[in-house]
Amino acid sequence: MNNQTDGKRDGFETRLLLYIRRVVGHHFRDIFIIKKGVWLIKSEKERWVIKEFTGQKKLQTQIYLTRCLFEHGFMNTYDFHPVGAVHFEDRVFGLIRHLEQNQDEPFHYGSARCRKDALALLSRFHDKTAQFLDMFRAHLLVFDQLNKWEKRLNDFKNKMDSYRDTSLYPYLKNYIFAGEWAIHFMKRHVDYFLEEPHCILHGDVAHHNFIRKKDGSLYLIDFDLISIGPRQIDLLQFCNRILPSLHWSSGRLFSECAEIEPLKNDLPFLAALAYPTDIFREWIYYMNSTKAERTKRKKHLESITFNQYKKRMRFTKTIMTKVENNL
Incomplete structure (x- = not known):
């Protein structure tokens, strides 16, 4: 562009x-x-x-x-x-x-109502697109979650070499360990992330792609990253987006989200939840940015890396234990 x-x-x-x-x-x-x-x-x-x-x-x-x-x-x-x-x-x-957003009640994942409504809307999107999927098979690629995340992990590891002698590296090393563990298990269950039935995946369920209008209705926007695949790919990304607002509580994740609750015993899905995709994504973006852009993004990067670090590591350990105990 x-x-x-x-x-x-x-x-x-x-x-x-x-x-x-x-x-x-x-x-x-x-x-x-x-x-x-x-x-x-x-x-x-x-x-x-x-x-x-x-x-x-x-x-x-x-x-x-x-x-x-x-x-x-x-x-x-x-x-x-x-x-x-x-x-x-x-x-x-x-x-x-143009869709006019309700400025008095903007959409954000910190709201339980917003999370519930967004997940319901995303599920409706999946249901509807599954009905006309065949018309898009010639236009869209099947999404390869494992390949994308393996490349992202390797990119992150390469860029983090410059931090080996800093106080940051022990934290970054733990994120790398979680990513490697998740990828190792996902490789053993690669079919899970490609299995049918398929639908059209939205691909970017960030909060800014939901708009709450003045009448209270919720709208889904921005289809730049659409692809084809099983709906759990979008649900996995959705979980990663909302978990910080749930303070990385697996109990709240599966009890609050009716559409995600059936996946609580899917070991490949659980293993993928341990993959710190947001950390890798934001650090890679930061390392590829100009000096001016790094200054703007530094506070956000520090926030996601450290603010809920202990809670996140507890969540990751809980997921690892459940997966390994049920092999």
């Missing part, structure tokens, strides 16, 4: 707005950048999000997905503007209907 243009400096945003006006035939008057590659455009009555895509195929797949979701009764997501792909200055953009 070519996002290097400084819109304010060279007038790119203004040109994009004028072009969208001409293509859509609607008098949008304002454009605001939300984040890199994403803008909000407004008229007196309408708001749309302009999003840049890496290519037309990716955009068309997402347009097709949202259309299928609506046709199968899943209404809790956005739709794309009928204009379809917008080509501007050798870049591809899509227009997405």
Whole structure:
């Protein structure tokens, strides 16, 4: 994605707005950048999000997905503007209907209600996409959880060599041990992470991909990372996202989450819960960042690494013990 243009400096945003006006035939008057590659455009009555895509195929797949979701009764997501792909200055953009978030009750995983509603919505998404999965087999890859995590672990280990003589390394070494243990067990049960039935996986169940509207309804957005696989792949990521809010309590995880409770005795799933994917992901991102970006992210990195370290290690030990005692 070519996002290097400084819109304010060279007038790119203004040109994009004028072009969208001409293509859509609607008098949008304002454009605001939300984040890199994403803008909000407004008229007196309408708001749309302009999003840049890496290519037309990716955009068309997402347009097709949202259309299928609506046709199968899943209404809790956005739709794309009928204009379809917008080509501007050798870049591809899509227009997405803006969903207004309830500012008085924003979605966050610290809320039990939010966790419950999000899991129910994600499960509905899986149920619906399983119904029309065959239409996407030619467009989406089957997700390989083991391969992704093995590469991430090795990348993390290589980057952490520079910390061997620091006070951080004993902590990092314990995370590495947990990752190696999880990968070792997952390799013995590789079919579990590929087994059918399949559905379309969302792939990024971070809190910012759920929007609570003013009427209380919850919406699922952003399908950039969709793939095909068993739903436990998404559920595994969901668990990793919410466990810090549960203070790494396995008891709360399986008692609060009805959709996850049936997995409490699936040993491969439990083993994968011990894999510290967030630690590896954030440290790798940090190590690949510029000095300025590292300064911005340092506090967050320290927080996830150390704030709940003891609770997390207890959780990991509990999971390891249960798995090894039931082999």
